[in-house]
Amino acid sequence: MRARIHITLKRGVLDPQGKAVGQALAALGFAGVGEVRQGKVIDMELADTDPVRARDSLREMCERLLANTVIEDYEIDLTG
Amino acid sequence: MRARIHITLKRGVLDPQGKAVGQALAALGFAGVGEVRQGKVIDMELADTDPVRARDSLREMCERLLANTVIEDYEIDLTG
Structure with missing residues (x-):
């Protein structure tokens, strides 16, 4: 199984x-570019089905390591 | 209009x-975590509709600045 995690700064x-x-x-x-925010994306393969x-x-994982x-x-x- | 851009390392x-x-x-x-890849996500507001x-x-923007x-x-x- 594949996973995609987005980590973004809070509003x-x-x-x-x-x-x-x-x-x-x-x-x-x-021109015409408003607010831009940058974050991280983590793609991961998992053995779990x-x-x-x-x-x-x-x-x-997010709570303990990936995100603050x-x-x-x-x-x-x-993502299946 | 809002856009989300993912920038990831090539395979x-x-x-x-x-x-x-x-x-x-x-x-x-x-346990059971396979390959992990980390990239960037950029969220942007655009005036263009x-x-x-x-x-x-x-x-x-990607070709000139955001991505190598x-x-x-x-x-x-x-994203509408």
């Missing part, structure tokens, strides 16, 4: 990387 | 960040 948390990207796009002449168990395990839940949100997608 | 390109995450998960006792033009513009197309792939999703 309201300052995102200097995203801001830098937005400014660089403006400097290159791209049970989606419920896999999702539980991924949630625990004080400032970051995570989303888990199982 | 075959060494991903030390992903490897480190995989090893940390194993050290924490998570035409999906075809927006996608063209995003493709150009020698070693990275990008995927563009328009």
Whole structure:
């Protein structure tokens, strides 16, 4: 089973990387670009074939290691 | 219009960040974790409301700034 996890800064948390990207796009002449936010995506292969168990395990990975839940949100997608 | 862009290392390109995450998960006792790859996700607001033009513009942003197309792939999703 494959999983994709998105880890993004919570709304309201300052995102200097995203801001830098937005400014660089403006400097290159791209108009009409509003807020830019940058996060991480983690693609993972799992031996587990049970989606419920896999999702539980991924949630625990996010809580314990992958995300800093004080400032970051995570989303888990199982991609079969 | 909102867009989400995924920037991931091409297949075959060494991903030390992903490897480190995989090893940390194993050290924490998570079993059955196979290959782990880490990439970037960029969420962006665009003033453009035409999906075809927006996608063209995003493709150009990826080629010129956001992705290093020698070693990275990008995927563009328009999310309305």
